[in-house]
Amino acid sequence: MENYVVDVKDLTIRFNLSNERVDNLKEYAIKLAKRELMFQEFLALKDVSLKVKKGEAWGLVGTNGSGKSTLLKTISGILKPYRGTVKTKGKIAPLIELGAGFDGNLTARENIFLNGMVLGHSRSFMEEHFDEIVEFANLKRFLDSPIKNFSSGMKARLGFSVATMVDPDILIVDEVLEVGDYQFRRKCNERMRQMLSGGTTLLFVSHNIENVKRLCDHALWLDKGVVRMAGPAEEVCDAYKQEQEQAIRERKEKRRAKLRAEGKKYDYLIVGAGLYGSVFARELTRSGKRCLVIDKREHIGGNVYTEDQDGIQVHKYGAHIFHTSNPQVWKYVNKLTEFNGYINAPVAVYKDELYNLPFNMNTFYEMWGLKTPKEVKERIAAQIADLSIETPRNLEEQALSLVGRDVYEKLVKGYTEKQWGRDCKDLPPFLIRRLPLRFTFDNNYFNDRYQGIPVGGYTKLVEKLLDNVDVMTGMDFFEYRKENAHMYDRVIYTGMIDEYFDYCLGHLEYRSLRFVTERLEEENYQGNAVINYTQREIPYTRVIEHKHFAPEEERENPKPFTVVSREYPREWEPGREPYYPVNDEKNNRLYEQYRALAEKEKNVRFGGRLGSYRYYDMDKVIEAALKDSDEELGRR
Amino acid sequence: MNLFKYRVRTLFKYKDLVKELVGRDLKLKYRRSFLGYVWSVLNPLLIMIVLTLVFSQMFRRDIKNFPVYFLTGRTMYDFLKNSTTSAMKSVTGNSALLRKVYVPKYIFTLAKVTSAMVDMVFSLGAMVIVMVATGAPFYWTALLFPIVVAQMYLFCCGLGFFLAQLNVFFRDIQHIYSAVLTAWLYLTPIMYPIERLGETLTIVVKGFNPLYYYVAQFRDLIYYGQFPGSRIFWGGWLIAFLTLGIGVWSFQRSKDKFILYI
Numbered sequence: 001m002e003n004y005v006v007d008v009k010d011l012t013i014r015f016n017l018s019n020e021r022v023d024n025l026k027e028y029a030i031k032l033a034k035r036e037l038m039f040q041e042f043l044a045l046k047d048v049s050l051k052v053k054k055g056e057a058w059g060l061v062g063t064n065g066s067g068k069s070t071l072l073k074t075i076s077g078i079l080k081p082y083r084g085t086v087k088t089k090g091k092i093a094p095l096i097e098l099g100a101g102f103d104g105n106l107t108a109r110e111n112i113f114l115n116g117m118v119l120g121h122s123r124s125f126m127e128e129h130f131d132e133i134v135e136f137a138n139l140k141r142f143l144d145s146p147i148k149n150f151s152s153g154m155k156a157r158l159g160f161s162v163a164t165m166v167d168p169d170i171l172i173v174d175e176v177l178e179v180g181d182y183q184f185r186r187k188c189n190e191r192m193r194q195m196l197s198g199g200t201t202l203l204f205v206s207h208n209i210e211n212v213k214r215l216c217d218h219a220l221w222l223d224k225g226v227v228r229m230a231g232p233a234e235e236v237c238d239a240y241k242q243e244q245e246q247a248i249r250e251r252k253e254k255r256r257a258k259l260r261a262e263g264k265k266y267d268y269l270i271v272g273a274g275l276y277g278s279v280f281a282r283e284l285t286r287s288g289k290r291c292l293v294i295d296k297r298e299h300i301g302g303n304v305y306t307e308d309q310d311g312i313q314v315h316k317y318g319a320h321i322f323h324t325s326n327p328q329v330w331k332y333v334n335k336l337t338e339f340n341g342y343i344n345a346p347v348a349v350y351k352d353e354l355y356n357l358p359f360n361m362n363t364f365y366e367m368w369g370l371k372t373p374k375e376v377k378e379r380i381a382a383q384i385a386d387l388s389i390e391t392p393r394n395l396e397e398q399a400l401s402l403v404g405r406d407v408y409e410k411l412v413k414g415y416t417e418k419q420w421g422r423d424c425k426d427l428p429p430f431l432i433r434r435l436p437l438r439f440t441f442d443n444n445y446f447n448d449r450y451q452g453i454p455v456g457g458y459t460k461l462v463e464k465l466l467d468n469v470d471v472m473t474g475m476d477f478f479e480y481r482k483e484n485a486h487m488y489d490r491v492i493y494t495g496m497i498d499e500y501f502d503y504c505l506g507h508l509e510y511r512s513l514r515f516v517t518e519r520l521e522e523e524n525y526q527g528n529a530v531i532n533y534t535q536r537e538i539p540y541t542r543v544i545e546h547k548h549f550a551p552e553e554e555r556e557n558p559k560p561f562t563v564v565s566r567e568y569p570r571e572w573e574p575g576r577e578p579y580y581p582v583n584d585e586k587n588n589r590l591y592e593q594y595r596a597l598a599e600k601e602k603n604v605r606f607g608g609r610l611g612s613y614r615y616y617d618m619d620k621v622i623e624a625a626l627k628d629s630d631e632e633l634g635r636r
Numbered sequence: 637m638n639l640f641k642y643r644v645r646t647l648f649k650y651k652d653l654v655k656e657l658v659g660r661d662l663k664l665k666y667r668r669s670f671l672g673y674v675w676s677v678l679n680p681l682l683i684m685i686v687l688t689l690v691f692s693q694m695f696r697r698d699i700k701n702f703p704v705y706f707l708t709g710r711t712m713y714d715f716l717k718n719s720t721t722s723a724m725k726s727v728t729g730n731s732a733l734l735r736k737v738y739v740p741k742y743i744f745t746l747a748k749v750t751s752a753m754v755d756m757v758f759s760l761g762a763m764v765i766v767m768v769a770t771g772a773p774f775y776w777t778a779l780l781f782p783i784v785v786a787q788m789y790l791f792c793c794g795l796g797f798f799l800a801q802l803n804v805f806f807r808d809i810q811h812i813y814s815a816v817l818t819a820w821l822y823l824t825p826i827m828y829p830i831e832r833l834g835e836t837l838t839i840v841v842k843g844f845n846p847l848y849y850y851v852a853q854f855r856d857l858i859y860y861g862q863f864p865g866s867r868i869f870w871g872g873w874l875i876a877f878l879t880l881g882i883g884v885w886s887f888q889r890s891k892d893k894f895i896l897y898i
């Protein structure tokens with residue numbers, strides 16, 4: 001006879017899904033009289049069996065509503081079986097929601113005790129482990145403040161500490177670790193692994209298949225309440241993933257079929273609904289051309305896309321601040337949507353020091369306490385002279401010879417090294433041609449005449465551009481082309497130019513970024529839209545607090561929460577989101593070769609950041625799209 | 637028997653939680669208030685003063701020392717009212733927690749009744765003050781008051797369980813119950829002598845109003861300084877256990893379905 005820690009046998013869970021909930025007597029009486037009190041039953045789980053041995057880690061996968069959480073709740077005793085049995089052995093720590101049972105009015109100290117006792121521990125036991133819990137949660141300073149003042153991350157930290165500090169025999173985790181910042185998640189994962197190696201049994205639900213694969217050795221795949229597959233994690237996850245992808249393919253197929261059935265024909269197919277593609281589409285449409293815009297992402301806007309999260313416009317692909325000195329472009333965008341008067345004035349954090357950016361008199365005052373341009377110029381000149389660099393051999397020497405030691409070490413070095421992923425000494429000098437120093441008290445980052453951000457986000461601007469244009473998102477060009485080549489005459493292609501030619505000459509290189517975005521339950525996290533972290537030890541380069549891009553919105557509708565994104569640089573490799581083209585000699589040469597191929601494509605025009613492999617500010621990309629569309633229409 | 641043992645063991649396991657919940661209730665009730673626990677005493681005192689001004693004129697001849705007469709009744713009634721109303725909402729009010737962690741659900745109901753009891757014991761301070769102020773005699777029988785409190789506690793737990801489970805399925809019980817409570821207040825000789833009710837009603841109240849049993853016992857011990865008669869004494873215990881039985885039974889029967897309705 002085997003010894004199972006969790007033994008679920010033929011479990012069926014029934015919910016009553018009656019259309020309206022009857023929870024008052026009058027309705028109950030009426031329905032009873034009319035014999036309408038029918039139970040529309042819904043089986044959340046059907047004959048599910050699961051046997052888990054001590055020390056195993058099981059991942060539960062499945063789509064939304066497949067019964068994963070229901071199963072976990074039944075195992076932890078919250079739900080009772082309708083049919084079948086559930087047997088467990090040992091202490092269970094349910095992490096179905098971190099900090100369940102916290103009382104906002106009590107202090108952290110009181111809540112630790114209360115929460116521990118909710119989990120069934122005695123007071124003396126909690127007293128014994130109290131210090132340990134506080135230490136792990138790292139909240140010593142806030143022990144005696146009411147928990148309602150805590151951010152969601154702090155609450156999650158505390159909840160996790162309480163639940164795991166007691167060495168449970170069975171740990172039940174339901175996607176709770178998807179919240180909280182990166183560092184906390186890592187700490188949690190570490191702790192979970194530590195517990196696993198100590199013999200704790202884990203039941204884990206996550207939508208992130210990779211997480212399941214990493215943490216678990218077994219997996220159970222639920223589909224509409226029925227076990228589809230159970231076994232080694234790798235196998236189950238792969239099978240599940242395959243089916244997911246199949247389902248997505250089928251959805252797209254359906255959409256395509258629908259479009260085919262409509263039998264429309266377009267003059268232009270525009271690939272990519274970013275700024276370039278959208279401006280192009282607008283210009284063509286205004287001249288009476290029929291256009292179809294497709295984008296492989298599920299939304300329009302490309303990288304300028306902003307997502308509305310409860311009233312905060314979140315710049316999903318990094319901070320975008322519109323600035324231009326071109327009155328035509330400024331007029332063009334302002335006709336479409338209203339811009340606010342946002343002015344970018346980032347702040348840099350180095351250790352416990354804070355500096356205004358760009359390098360200006362404020363920065364120098366903060367750094368040296370110097371008050372006049374003359375003093376500053378002398379100080380910098382002296383620092384440069386001390387170094388006596390004649391021809392810079394690497395980026396470090398180049399930068400030093402431009403701004404001197406202090407500015408370089410505190411504000412340039414770490415940031416640059418993070419961005420490029422290597423030492424400044426190992427980077428070529430030409431990456432930095434100049435580091436502008438400003439000898440006025442002016443924190444405005446840009447030198448342009450006009451600056452701002454669309455009120456309500458960039459998505460609104462792009463929506464306006466695409467007002468009368470057919471748009472299909474979630475559609476890959478190469479897929480679309482396979483069956484719809486007859487649907488259009490010409491193509492405006494704004495994707496990666498090397499991808500268009502199937503990388504026949506090799507890959508162009510890019511720099512990539514990763515954004516970790518989280519919602520915090522506090523009204524103001526950092527007091528500025530952009531803060532740069534110039535220390536190399538901090539893994540991210542910038543923290544963006546999105547609400548500060550729209551001060552006018554915040555004034556009108558103050559929000560008690562905020563959304564911040566940390567920006568992590570990372571190496572690009574094929575398949576990752578490309579951000580900045582690496583315009584070094586090698587890559588530019590390769591691009592020229594692709595360019596030559598592109599000239600031979602009769603019915604295709606390449607454009608935009610990826611199509612012409614160059615870094616564009618937003619105003620420049622609009623300029624380019626206007627110019628190219630004029631050319632396309634023979635107006636020039 | 638085994639099941640019983642198991643139940644006792646879980647109750648024992650969660651006893652600290654009950655304590656903590658009671659502590660939380662009391663703490664939060666008076667947090668940020670200047671006088672804190674003093675309000676437990678002050679509140680009944682203030683109500684007593686108002687009512688004394690009104691009613692002592694009315695029943696001048698029937699009741700000697702109206703303030704003490706009134707407080708002995710009112711204390712019991714307040715305990716009943718506070719414990720059962722908060723117990724009624726104990727399951728629905730903790731829905732967020734119950735949906736996420738397994739905790740025996742009756743713990744919350746038990747904690748609410750217990751904190752109401754602790755509150756009531758505090759408020760006895762008001763009575764002592766009034767007795768001293770009005771020069772009322774202290775009898776040794778007053779020391780036996782825990783007997784009545786124990787009966788009341790069992791009774792309120794039973795009623796609390798019953799209401800808590802009913803409230804999960806029918807939220808309008810809250811409104812109905814507040815009407816019941818008002819009726820209950822006036823149908824119990826708290827502000828008036830029972831004789832004023834007339835013959836029939838007196839019999840009904842004496843026989844079928846559970847609260848009468850406890851008010852009468854409590855008054856006997858404190859106000860009259862005599863041991864309660866055997867009818868109300870044993871009747872009180874009987875009603876307490878009976879109500880507790882019904883409450884526990886109804887709660888047990890439906891507790892597994894709570895999660896679907898909260």
